[in-house]
Amino acid sequence: MKKKQAEKIKTYGPKGFREKFLGEDNPIHLLFKSNSDHFFCLEIEEIMQMQHPVPPSKHSCHTLIFISSGQHVMKLGYQEYVTTDNEMIMVPAGQIFSLDNVNNIHKGYICQFHPDILIRKYGSRELLNDFDFLKISGNPKIKLAAEDIAPITNILERLKKEYSETTITDLNIVQSYLITLFYEMNKNAVKTVKNISAAEVLTAKFKELIHDHIKTQHQVNYYSSLLNVTPNHLNKCVKNVTGKSAVKWIDENILLEAKYLLFQTTLSVGEVATQVGFEDQSYFSRFFKKTEGISPIRYRKLIDKS
Structure with a gap:
């Protein structure tokens, strides 16, 4: 992440919170390299400087959070989710979320991407039906099996590298990594479409x-x-x-x-x-x-x- 971006995020605090959120200094907006890609992937400790409550909010992008060490608490709608070591949570685009307390996150990743990235060259809207956690009514939380932690971490590292070390992000590469990541996540996901009443x-x-x-x-x-x-x-x-x-x-x-x-x-x-x-x-x-x-x-x- 560029030093300028990091410095701006560190100064983002409770004072003038709503004005900051609505303005150009919104830290999430600062992370996008351009208004056309709407993608970033970083280690979570790099951007979780906003240690204060967030009222009900929503974003046009999907947000994936992987906690390798620590704890993250958020509400999706009125349902509270506590994500801990080796767990992931997906906030689907358009889902209203809120943060009520200070999080204790030590290590992990946060990845945000626009839904259009998933239906580019190698994807389709039908393909997305395979991933229940991308749906508003799906189960957003995933507990990883021990053998799946390393493969998922490797993919997130590749996504972070593509974001951090390239001048222009290749969204075709990002899409390929994301789809691979989702199938890895599917091994551990609780399906809501099978064996239900x-x-x-x-x-x-x-x-x-x-x-x-x-x-x-x-x-x-x-x-x-x-x-x-x-x-x-x-x-x-x-x-x-x-x-x-x-x-x-x-x-x-x-x-x-x-x-x-x-x-x-x-x-x-x-x-x-x-x-x-x-x-x-x-x-x-x-x-x-x-x-x-x-x-x-x-x-x-x-x-x-x-």
């Missing part, structure tokens, strides 16, 4: 649909019609699988999307309300306060002061 299949499809339509559709019957089941059947399946009703899933995803927009954009509260499907700003504010405990204006002010 009809209710689990329906719930996974429901989660994917929420991700795609939450900005405009808030009714259970809309999703049940897309899935060709009754609202009652959808609610029952989702509740049995997750412990939460379909209505609860919809409300939580509306709230997450709103919190992401309040943090990661300069949209007004009224514009945020419109973006998440509320025509009435006052109704949106009541919904936000009921579910979060504070108003959207107060929520943004708290972030600005952090």
